[in-house]
Amino acid sequence: MHLSIRQMQLFRTVAEAGSFSEAALRLHLSQPALSAAIRKLEETLEVRLFDRTTRRIALTPEGQELLRLSARLIDEFEAVTGDLRDYLARRRGRVVVAALPSLAAVTLPPALARLKAMHPGIDVTLRDTLNDEIQELVQSGAADFALTVTPQAGRGLAFRPLIVDRFVMLCPRDHELAARKQVSWTQVVRYPIVGMARTSSVRQHIDAACAQAGIALRNEYDVEHLATVGALVREGLGVAALPSLTTPLLRFADLAEVPIVRPRVERTMGIVTRAGRSLSVAASALVEVLSEGAFAEPASEPTRVRRRASA
Numbered sequence: 001m002h003l004s005i006r007q008m009q010l011f012r013t014v015a016e017a018g019s020f021s022e023a024a025l026r027l028h029l030s031q032p033a034l035s036a037a038i039r040k041l042e043e044t045l046e047v048r049l050f051d052r053t054t055r056r057i058a059l060t061p062e063g064q065e066l067l068r069l070s071a072r073l074i075d076e077f078e079a080v081t082g083d084l085r086d087y088l089a090r091r092r093g094r095v096v097v098a099a100l101p102s103l104a105a106v107t108l109p110p111a112l113a114r115l116k117a118m119h120p121g122i123d124v125t126l127r128d129t130l131n132d133e134i135q136e137l138v139q140s141g142a143a144d145f146a147l148t149v150t151p152q153a154g155r156g157l158a159f160r161p162l163i164v165d166r167f168v169m170l171c172p173r174d175h176e177l178a179a180r181k182q183v184s185w186t187q188v189v190r191y192p193i194v195g196m197a198r199t200s201s202v203r204q205h206i207d208a209a210c211a212q213a214g215i216a217l218r219n220e221y222d223v224e225h226l227a228t229v230g231a232l233v234r235e236g237l238g239v240a241a242l243p244s245l246t247t248p249l250l251r252f253a254d255l256a257e258v259p260i261v262r263p264r265v266e267r268t269m270g271i272v273t274r275a276g277r278s279l280s281v282a283a284s285a286l287v288e289v290l291s292e293g294a295f296a297e298p299a300s301e302p303t304r305v306r307r308r309a310s311a
Contacts, residue, residue, distance in 0.1 A: 005077050007041050008070040011049065014038060015059055015067050092121035093282025098137045099147040100201065101226070102246040103269065104128035107147060107163075111289045118289070122282045131201040138272050144283040146272040147290070149201045161270040162290065165243040167206070170233055170255040177239070178256035185215050185241075185260060192220035192238035194229050201267065206241055209265040226250060243267055 049063035137143035230253035
């Protein structure tokens with residue numbers, strides 16, 4: 001037995017109108033076409049739904065039961081289609097986004113505030129974690145997309161660059177390098193280093209750049225959290241090299257910030273998605289906000305990746 005919502009709608013209109021001619025007018029159908037559709041429905045169900053006379057129609061007991069059931073079915077269907085319209089119009093939806101802690105604390109909040117103002121029915125779940133876990137979350141589908149550095153090759157991930165973040169040295173304001181306009185890595189490594197853990201993308205970028213330049217780097221402290229870096233440097237226990245996007249999180253420590261050159265270390269960050277997979281309407285809305293530049297930039301101003309205008 002195969003019944004369609006359209007058949008239920010036709011039947012319900014006829015039952016409520018009390019005549020085929022009136023129902024045909026409401027439905028913008030010819031009366032013969034409507035009568036044929038009801039006959040086909042009766043043949044499918046193998047029951048008579050209407051008692052017909054030359055002047056009026058009346059529901060049979062089976063027709064009355066079908067009217068009760070069809071009303072519930074049509075109402076549920078209309079509720080579902082209404083929900084889908086809301087979803088497609090970005091009036092509702094859910095997004096799971098993974099992000100590096102620095103991006104989650106600095107880049108995402110203004111973007112989420114803008115998204116909430118534009119689409120208050122979209123709910124966002126934020127997973128702030130390290131890059132390796134971020135890639136796993138996107139790869140497994142547990143996150144719709146991520147804000148992080150360029151992903152590893154061969155993981156089935158696509159990358160859309162948004163911003164290039166350069167590394168700076170952080171030191172106490174009375175440090176002898178604090179007044180410099182820029183410093184080299186050779187100068188930085190003369191002092192005790194307070195560094196991030198080896199599992200962090202920050203540490204991986206620094207290690208790779210120093211190794212390529214033949215600079216020996218030995219950390220005095222390896223820590224997991226940016227706040228710990230700031231506190232240790234504030235107390236004069238060393239200097240730190242961090243991406244400029246992270247420095248707003250260390251304002252409590254009142255540190256001097258000096259660009260590092262020779263070699264100039266940068267990390268490109270952007271949006272990571274599963275290759276070949278479309279984003280949901282809700283996730284696309286957040287990506288649009290991020291792409292439009294809803295960044296809270298620190299004083300050192302990371303460089304945005306400029307995209308060529310299409311011809």
